[in-house]
Amino acid sequence: MTNLRPYQGITPRLGQRVYIDEACVLVGDITLGDDASIWPLVAARGDVNRIIIGQRSNIQDGSVLHVTRRSTNNPEGYPLIIGDDVTVGHKAMLHGCTIGNRVLVGMGAIILDNVVVEDDVIIGAGSVVPPGKRLQAGYLYMGNPVRQARVLSEQELKFLPASADNYVRLKQEYLQQYEAGEKR
Numbered sequence: 001m002t003n004l005r006p007y008q009g010i011t012p013r014l015g016q017r018v019y020i021d022e023a024c025v026l027v028g029d030i031t032l033g034d035d036a037s038i039w040p041l042v043a044a045r046g047d048v049n050r051i052i053i054g055q056r057s058n059i060q061d062g063s064v065l066h067v068t069r070r071s072t073n074n075p076e077g078y079p080l081i082i083g084d085d086v087t088v089g090h091k092a093m094l095h096g097c098t099i100g101n102r103v104l105v106g107m108g109a110i111i112l113d114n115v116v117v118e119d120d121v122i123i124g125a126g127s128v129v130p131p132g133k134r135l136q137a138g139y140l141y142m143g144n145p146v147r148q149a150r151v152l153s154e155q156e157l158k159f160l161p162a163s164a165d166n167y168v169r170l171k172q173e174y175l176q177q178y179e180a181g182e183k184r
Contacts, residue, residue, distance in 0.1 A: 007029070015032050018037070020038045024044075027045045037057075039058070040061045049079045067095070080096055082099045086100075086103045086164065087105065088105045089107035089109065095112050097113065098116045099117045102160040106127060112131045117129075118137035120152065121139060122141070124143070127143055128144040138152050
């Protein structure tokens, strides 16, 4: 069995120049945008709904990604949608939520069903975002439950795409290393 596993005939779909570490598992209806990266020990199950990860986004070590199934009370369920240039820190848990573009999810953060995180947001490490909450663009959020802490500075707003760019460069180094190893 490989780390890209089909579920009910649907196999993860990969954009161009994607890095997927061999020590992670992606199952089912998952779509990765160009230049996305998935790091060691990530578990992502697109089994009862879909997962979409945008371009240049990175999911760091030990993170868990899952979805909520469709039901009579919730006909669409809650897919997991992650925008472009998103950095998901180590050991984060994202479940059936929507993450905008240029978002930093801090290490160990938990984001639950039907949450919407708008563009240009930082969620502090260890924060818990309860079901159904909407996080407005341009703010830092922290705590359990999460609270709006303050407006992001210009420096922090510039850091969000820079963080994603750093991981695009890193995944490219990993891809080059593996390609060089294969040629030996």
